[in-house]
Amino acid sequence: MIDLHIHTNYSGGQSNLKEVLQIAQRRKVSIIAITDNNTCEAYKELNNILIAKYYEGKIIPGCEFSTIVNNVPIELIGYNIDTDLAQEEISKLYLSKLDYNIYETNLIIQKCLEMGLKIDVSRIQYDVNKEKGKRAVFKEITRHIENKKYISDDAWNNCRTFLLTYTANPNSDFFVDFSSLIPSYKQVVELIRKCGGKVFMPHIFKYNENSKGVLETLVNEGLLDGIEGYYPYYSQEQQKFALEFAKEHNLYISGGSDSHGTPDSEIGIGRGNLNIPEKIISPWIDKTRMITQGGLDYEERY
Known part of the structure; x- marks a missing residue:
């Protein structure tokens, strides 16, 4: 079982990094990705702890980036990224x-x-x-x-x-244009690829009637490497569509709980019925970027 969409308290999650690692260990989640919004600070912290003290699995470096497609505020996830470089680029593109x-x-x-x-x-x-x-x-x-x-x-x-x-809906009279606050989707894709990563669209149905248009824009422009095929809020029909869409368009598949440390979506299990197979990442994972042991803080080492 894997979970490639997890938030810590660096981006609105209720659990700190060590708690996230401990929960993943307790639930026997073999591979995780910390995907905080517009920050890679959790990965800096990882470099200063003995990871094995909290979690024995593997970690795929990632980040969830805010952007806009067709005037719709969305998120894209970058996996396999150089998190140090990503943090530098984030500081240039994003407001505090x-x-x-x-x-x-x-x-x-x-x-x-x-x-x-x-x-x-x-x-x-x-x-x-x-x-x-x-x-x-x-x-x-x-x-x-x-x-x-x-x-x-x-x-x-x-x-x-x-x-x-x-x-956040361009079809609504109450729509607010946030484009002055958020980098464009092409800028975000460029950032992810500059950092050696792959571009995934998570929760592809989140944007209601705008979801299809957003997905088609990104696919038609050749900007996506993959989509989130497993997500706790997908219906059975939506999950089937996502997996078939990925296959039809030669896209990779990811999946995750989108856990923020609340009961409505928990690490590894989502809403209780999530069980993402590890095999889905084999076509796209960069094993050289996987984290199995961070830099060791002196006090924790001794």
């Missing part, structure tokens, strides 16, 4: 997490005001270092029952659904 959080939140607030939603901006408060401002905006929107006429029941009750359905 703090700045992005502020600018993103302000753009969403501006759109809400433009569309006539009732909100009290003074009540939108959040810890910019620890909390996502867009969640605070959502909380303020749903505080006013008058706004419900603009928003579906599913989105009204779930922040993630609201963001995907409205602010």
Whole structure:
């Protein structure tokens, strides 16, 4: 069993790196990939611990990058990357997490005001270092029952659904253009390949009615090496489609839980029914980049 899509507390996960390794060890996950959003800091930490103390499996270096395709904010994962070089390139292309959080939140607030939603901006408060401002905006929107006429029941009750359905959807009147905050998909693909990596599209159905167009754009432009064929939120029909699509278009297959340390998707097992076979990585894995033992910190070595 493998899990190639895991987040640590470097990108919103609830578990720190050592805890992630321990959970993977306990669940007997033979190969993992840490794929934090727009950061490879976890791999710097790996260089300073005795990995075998926490995890006896192998680690594929990776990172999940934010970008935009067809005006839709999406993510791409780079595997087999040189994480030191990737971190250097990230610092050139991406805003700091703090700045992005502020600018993103302000753009969403501006759109809400433009569309006539009732909100009290003074009540939108959040810890910019620890909390996502867009969640605070959502909380303020749903505080006013008058706004419900603009928003579906599913989105009204779930922040993630609201963001995907409205602010991140070019077909919505509430769409917010984040392109000034995020590098283009061609820049991200160039970054991944510069770092020696392969480009995968994770959770290919995440973007609702825009998913097909995003996937086709990336495939038609020859920018994808693979897609996420196994994902805890895929239906059986979606997983079948993903695997057949990969075969038809000569794409590699990856898979992962997208775990953030919460019960809705756990390392290795996802929602309880995930069991990704190790054999899927044999066509594309770069064994020279796999991490089996990090640099040893003096105190941990002795």
